[in-house]
Amino acid sequence: MRRETTIFKVNSIQTQVRTKTSGGEVVKVTVRKHPNPRIDAMEALQLWMDYAKTTFQNEHVWFNISERQxxxxxxIKEELVAVLRENGIPETFTSNSIRHAVISHFAKQQDADWKAINACARWAPGSRVTQEYYAR
Structure with a gap:
């Protein structure tokens, strides 16, 4: 995710990510505003990007502050796990289990948008991973 490909709108953020599959196709991802400001990813991302823009002279969004790169x-996974532990979340929850839970939640919704789920998970458009392993 890079600053130049991230567009902030009133109720959403649009960005681009490269899929994990060979060839790494670029897909669009939209993050929508959440009504609860405590868990609104849009607000958190805006604050972080404002900080990163003034602190780092680089187009990347995610930085290791101590190494300045x-x-x-x-x-990122290690930092997420550290935040989970600091907040009393049991060790059974990891970055992968949270990813699985979020994708499963989206996959189980009626009229699931498989293309959007694939983009969010960085799977190639048309991938059937979600339908085969998450939507059960």
């Missing part, structure tokens, strides 16, 4: 996916 773009962060790795592994580092």
């Amino acid at each position: 773009p962060t790795s996916l592994q580092r």
Whole structure:
């Protein structure tokens, strides 16, 4: 995710990510405003991007502040787990279990938007991973 491909609108954020599959197709992802400001990803992302823009001279969105360089996916997972533990969330919950829960929630909704779910999960458009492993 890069700043130049992230567009903030009134009730949503649109960005682009590269899928994890070979060839890494670029897909669009939309994050919508949540009514609860305590868990609104839009607000948190806006605050972080404003901070990163003034602090780092780089187009990346996610940074390892101590090393002052773009962060790795592994580092993001470690930070998420640290936040979970600091807030009393049991060790059975990991970055992968949260990802699985969120994708499962979307997949179980009536009229699930498989293309949007694939984009959010960084799977290629047309992938059937969600239908086969999550929507049960």
